[in-house]
Amino acid sequence: MVRLPEARDRAFVGRRGELDRLHHTLGPGGRDHLMVQVVNGLGGVGKSALALEYARKHREAYQPVLWIPAETPMSITTALAALADDLHPLLRQADASLAERANWAKGWLQCHTGWLLILDNAGDPSDLDGLLGPLDSGHVLITTRHAGGWDRLAGRLALDVLPEDAAVELLGALVEGETQAGDLSGLAAELGCLPLALEQAAAYLNQVQIDVDRYLSMLREAPGEAFATTARRGEHERTIARVWQHTLRAMNQENPHATHLLRVLAWFAPDNLPRTLLAPIREDTSKPSRHWLRRMLGWTLPYARRRLVQRIDWVRRALTPDVGHTRHWILRI
Known part of the structure; x- marks a missing residue:
């Protein structure tokens, strides 16, 4: 067994x-x-x-x-x-x-x-x-x-972060399409070879379909918000916050329903949930929760789902600007 x-x-x-x-x-x-x-x-x-x-x-x-x-x-x-x-x-x-x-x-x-x-x-x-x-x-x-x-x-x-060659190999296995090893090496170094950040970055690249150089520029352009809101956290959590800062913004622009679903799931334990439990949060019944769930998971990877947003306060706060509204839907579930 x-x-x-x-x-x-x-x-x-x-x-x-x-x-x-x-x-x-x-x-x-x-x-x-x-x-x-x-x-x-x-x-x-x-x-x-x-x-x-x-x-x-x-x-x-x-x-x-x-x-x-x-x-x-x-x-x-x-x-x-x-x-x-x-x-x-x-x-x-x-x-x-x-x-x-x-x-x-x-x-x-x-x-x-x-x-x-x-x-x-x-x-x-x-x-x-x-x-x-x-x-x-x-x-x-x-x-x-x-x-x-x-x-x-x-x-x-x-256990520490991955060696650089293994981090590049991980990105190469996860990022869809043609990429240059040098580009992936730069991204791996920027993210400190942290596996969870690499996985989430790969999910972003696959969803948005931009090249690695452009994504690197985005990560470097405005890290201040992530650094300020995680000042008491370690370097690893600030790295995750930088990645999620762009992921959440792009997710919300593409599909606010998926962001709403993730906002609610962030407050539950990282265990399996029956999809039927999500039915009460379907504000627009023309868009079933299965579709929202599929889109939301498209932005994440297996080890970057609810456990990630639970571990990092910055992500939870970013996901939940209106705690009262989110609490309403949690209680309905």
Whole structure:
């Protein structure tokens, strides 16, 4: 049984050394005792993508493979309950509570070996004590933006931005049409080789159909707004803000309905939502939400959707100039 995020539609480049290190730490030799590895780094460097690539490459070696959104204790409990539903469907039929099913899953993990858990975007290490504390076998891979507090639990791999050659390769795989390697190298350098910024820049280029040189000029023309509104943030978030400053403007000019949809989605957790839930925000019923969703996703890529706009306050504020209006639609959903 493999429970991983939906099929990847983005390129994965580089990171050979990091993948080898993960395999060395979580290799098949340690299946009879608990092995925990943490991947930490700033937002947008590709921690989740690395964990997903490792899980896909080695999923035949594990049973089961489970991806757990670990932002909060509740998200962990919900994912564990879903595992119990898969392994023992009668629990749910017997009206077992969410907590009871999650505890059953913990007990199952304690009694079995050969499984892999990916705890994605974990916050406080103490949030994982109830899950990891009783375990004495299996493999756990944790991604987090926080560097401190993990040494007592696991080895730690600090992930940085891509090397320049890998960043250029990523852009080359994502940008449609003919491009010159030199142009892509300049764009990669301008964006600090940050994978999330590169992905979003590629989405912009594909949607607007402008050349790389023109886009570079746009990024350099007016960075002041992004810098001013993210003054307390790090360089990575200012880079994302620069990219999104142009993306949001172009998206709104082309399709205000798509911007409205993204504005509402920015306030929800980065999990799957049934499309039917979006029906109440169709102000113009002649333009169905499926169309808005398709246009909005055309401006973004898999790892640059709702999680991005949640992580960066500047983007959320830019998306939501009228909080009262947005709150009205959120409450309707």
